[in-house]
Amino acid sequence: MRPMPEVAIVGAGPVGLLLGLLLRRQGIDVLLIEQRTTRSGHTRAIGIHPPALAVLDEAGVAPDLIAAGTKITSGLARSGGRELARLDFAAVPGPRQYVLAVPQPVTERVLRTRFLSAGGRVAEGIRIDSVYDGGSSVALCGHPTPGSGIEGKQPGAASGSVRFEARLAIGADGAHSAVAQAVGAETTGRKYPDTYFMGDFADTTGAPDTALLFLEREGIVESFPLPGSIRRWVVRTRRLQTSTVADELAALIKDRTGMHVDPASNSMLSAFSVRSRLVRRMVNGRVALIGDAAHEISPIGGQGMNLGWLDAAALVPIIAGALGGQPSSAALARFER
Template sequence: MEPDVVIVGAGPVGLFLGVLLLQRGRSVRILERRTARSNRSRAIGIHPPALKELQRAGLASGLVAEGIRIPRGVAYSRGKRVAELPFSGDPGFPFILAVPQPVTERVLEAAVSALDPQALVRGANVHTLIDDGGTVSIGADSPSGALGFRTGLAVAADGAHSRFRERFEPGARARDYPDYYLMGDFQDTTGHGHDAVLYLEPDGIVESFPLPGGVRRWVVRLGAPATSPTAGGLAALVSARTGAAPDPATNTMLSPFGVQSRLASSMVHGRVVLLGDAAHEISPIGGQGMNLGWLDAAALAPIIDASLAGEEVGRDVRRFERARGRAASKASRQAGMNMALGRPMPPSALSARNRLFATALRVGCVSGLVERRFTMRW
């Protein structure tokens, strides 16, 4: 088969790029190792800049209809309200949208299928990728047998553990952070409505986000990796630090994770492009990774289209790499600041930091700057 573009990975980023290229009339194959969508909901937050790109592709309304609009973040510490930060700076999308990742993937996959029912190939485990300078040859195993593709361009959107990043960027070493977390979804009994809530506590931060269906996600910073996590253990940690009491019997997802970052020095390697987490893995604290990948895809799609039309795009490619590299660096620094905000502190130091934080957010220009940083409107 000889599609214009082959995308490896059918996560949110690969699917979105597929939609954008199919809308431009390009033939696309999206190769996904998984035989079915995962039910695990990790990435949930969609920020205004990504919503704008999704809107241009005709996808935002479907996601907004299935999500929860988070109008503001509210911070508490030891039972007292510290500050709040409205997410209202973007007039088109004055909120952060919370959507479970399986829902996001379902909406994107439906859009791909509507444009080309054959575009997504599940169960395709790519084992060979050869760039001969003129075309890219790709081989994959599948339940139905061997698959072979010859294409003008391959895009690796295969996530933070990308095999192709390891191949093209062997020197892109990961930076490990001393931060470990446990997150889980429970029935929401907090009374916080659609607010995102941060509990700034001496033993470390607890984050809480609303999800559709009366569910709330809890994320607790730990002092060490969680070895045998349980819903009851997470609920006990939340209760001890915040006073809230998630019911372990209502738990629908539980996931421990550590944090590392890895920024590729180049996204473009001949006729192969690294996209999203494959190009820049950053901390999930702050929910920027999926959004960063979508903005990558929105910037890349018109360049691919022009290249396939025979236009000279060398200068555009260089601008793309510089701009997306800067965006990834900003996102990584912001994620680092988010993690630092949540590390344990002595009570006296925490109180002083919280007073400074609250005073600063009462200044309009400071509040606006912080809001732009948190919503990726740099």
């Protein structure tokens, strides 16, 4: 039997994968625990900002993602058919003067491949139900998800359950974090009245490297280029859409911007509302929360993913120091701030 990992990370999305990879590059033994056994093909979080690209450089994956992505080098604001403002990202300090657009499945594939090749381990098809901090280690217990193919029990686990143990545990399992619930994390937050209707279509704008913002009386429309001559459109709506139909979104885009998108070219649709949520404590003993598990914000522009990556980068040296026997209380206090 392999010894228990030094760090168990719950959640193998972009944030958990990057944290795992950064830790492996420090020589730390990592186990990723993931509820899903399959991945969505939808583009989802697409925007990678310059500070996050610097972290991806540290992980050694930035070149692969840049090669797979589209560089957004400018922004254009319009209203009523008139140009209001133009922003050139060439003025941004640093070596990366663009926002990189990469579909989330591609980002996850690149990170996962590099994590596994670095010696990381992944346990899939397991939902964590409880977390117990024993003082010198953390026990995480859960159950196999339907269709996971995991049967039986492990030592120390109840019948039909699965148990893991690690010196430290990290919850990177999203806005509905099972780890946050298991440790009883207190949260503050609010729901906003903003609702949006979003979809990906073939790009007909003739602006393959420009983000577009339409400030219209009927509501804001945002648009971002993607690889493969695809474009993300995000339309603010008066209420949350109860059905998502490509023709309806195409009609909204046409009515507000005058731009035609082909409904037949649609490859993703989503309707969502916006809320913010913040845990009162990101660190609970030997358990820490990062990304949306700790602080949920608007998903537009990949903000949550980027902030989660910055969490990961800040946490890695603290974890390495703690595992090496260094005092970590002051560093953890700074991390939480």
